[in-house]
Amino acid sequence: MSYSDNSGSLCTVCGAGETGLFVIKELVRHGFTVTAVDLDPEALKRAADLGESIGTVQGNCLTDSILNKSALIDARALFCVLPDDRSNVFLSLSAIRINPELEIYSVASDISAERKLKLVGTRRTVNQDTAEGFRISNEMIRPNVAKFLDRIVFAREKTEGYLSIEISMGCPSAGWTLKKLQLHGKTGVVIIAVRRRDDSYVYSPSGDFRLSEDDNLICFGTEDDREAIKDLLWSSKRETTDRWRKLRNILGK
Amino acid sequence: MTLRFRSGHSRSLFSRIVKWRGFAYFLSSKIAVALTLFVLVMSVGVTGFMIFTTHKSGLVKNQLTDTLQNLQNLESPTDSQLSEIAKIEMQLDESTFTGELLLSGYMTAITITTIGFDDVIREYAYDFMDEEWRRAxxxxxxxFVLIAYMAILYVNANFVAYLVGTRLAENMKRRLLLKNISRLKDHYIVCGCTGAGSVVISEFLRTGIPVVGIxxxxxxxxxxxxxxxxxxxSRDRSDDVLFAEAGIRKARGFxxxxxxxxxxxxxxxxxxxxNKDLKIVCRAAGEENEEKLALAGAEVSFTPAIAVGKKLVAGILNMETIDFMEKMIDSKDHDCRIEEYTITEDCPSTGKTLGDISLGRxxxxxxxxxxxQDNSIVYNPGADYMLEQADVLLAIESPEQLKLLARTLHRHRREKKL
Known part of the structure; x- marks a missing residue:
């Protein structure tokens, strides 16, 4: 979560086209140090104008010599915004060989390219058509949701917004239903979804939803809300009742 | 005037054909030429054969009268002879102008279709006519056959082309389509149906909004x-006509x-x-063009670079949130999205608390x-939260639930009246 500490604030952006420039601008705004790589010196000049913390490397980023120059070994993330899928896949593969820890974000023009990029080890792919299409339809039928999400995702200070609270091993609330926990009644927080162990989501869980270990409760709220929920989940009172439940289970068997 | 005619405001098919424009169009078509030609060939044929038919029936009548006279001159006719007299009298009565016309028509038909029954022709022409008439x-x-055959070929070809060819089916299809579109209201018009356009359209359709794609x-x-x-x-005519056909005056967005x-x-x-009230969202490939598009009337225009770039950067800033959002969009079993509902001025729920409405229940x-309204966000509003005008409620829900929400918020007016 803490993206602002210096150790992990180095990013490399390959391709300084329109999208690349926008990515650089956003990254600089959020305090990252960016290295831009492109063939075109004009584009690099435009990129360098965006901020002081931008280094530039001119050359073909599909060659290893240029990649080595572009501070990939120390970088936290690489953004592949080259115009064609093949180059992006190739770039991802060569980058991951230089630095296996690298988080790679790439654009893709269709689903098959996305699949290949995922296979290569890309952390996140963005389909251009889908991104654009959803933006347009959101702008059209739910403009405020788009605004809301932009605000949550791009907030500088992360004191409010998306919360994900894990029910870790040994949490006494595991096995309880939401209704019995009185999560909404006591904390006032609305659980909008639960992420299960297998990364699937249950949206708008009902009161009868039974929590289990490794579930993640998802809600929107402030840090105070997070603390309140954590307190509730781990409250000692529950522990005794939980013990009773275990005892009952044993007796039942 | 043209626009109104095209957009299907004139209701019945009849009134459309009667209109001069439609009639002129019909006259200029090949099918009209073929029809005229067919009528011409038939009338020439019937007239020609009529000459021979009248001649023949004259001959037959003479012969029959002769036989009749011979039979009537007999002193004591037998039974069979009497019945023959009656038969001939009947035949004489029957030979009228209508009969001759029918026979001519029949002869024309079997001639131009090259059927030409041998025995029919023998009985018609050769049994009665003398050498001169036969030659004629x-x-x-x-x-007649040489000319009519050509004409009939032309007529046939055009009829078949008209019936089998796509024109008829396509016109019917388009007319049906336009009729359906003219019934739409508050729909969206999307220009460009591939790539991002198809994503936009399927997202609109998911929400239950009808879409006209161009x-x-x-x-x-x-x-x-x-x-x-x-x-x-399909974009096969001018944009003005196309937009009118797409019902742009009744559309909500473009x-x-x-x-x-x-x-x-x-x-x-x-x-x-x-349509000045239309909400227009537009794609701008270059950032510098956004201003021009706004000038042209686009409410929102943005470059694909921003849409893609934002999503890319969101990954490094807040992977969890964006992952949650995208899983929700990709999910095949759930039809849920984060949806919004804006409390409008006339909404009867304004000034009530969430507890009053008991939305959840x-x-x-x-x-x-x-x-x-001032862009601040209230997270997890409690039962005592009072709804104000221009509040935007955010919730995860399916399209059906969104409709239900709107209905529940508006129901209070009725209860108040009671």
């Missing part, structure tokens, strides 16, 4: 072809996502001029945040 008959049939392809893109609520118009900015600009301008929807 042969010459007439030769000339693209230069003759056929709609195959992933959208069978979706209900989707209507496709989206243009073509690759070319000048095209988007032109379409935006056209749409804006035809009635609809199963839990509002997790409310965006206020």
């Amino acid at each position: 008959y042969n010459i007439w049939v030769t000339i 693209d230069s392809d003759l056929n709609p893109p195959c992933n959208l072809r069978k979706r209900s609520g989707f209507f496709y118009l 989206v243009s996502v073509f690759q070319d900015d000048s095209e988007n600009l032109y379409l935006t301008l056209t749409a804006h001029l035809m 009635k609809t199963g929807i839990t509002v997790f945040a409310i965006m206020k």
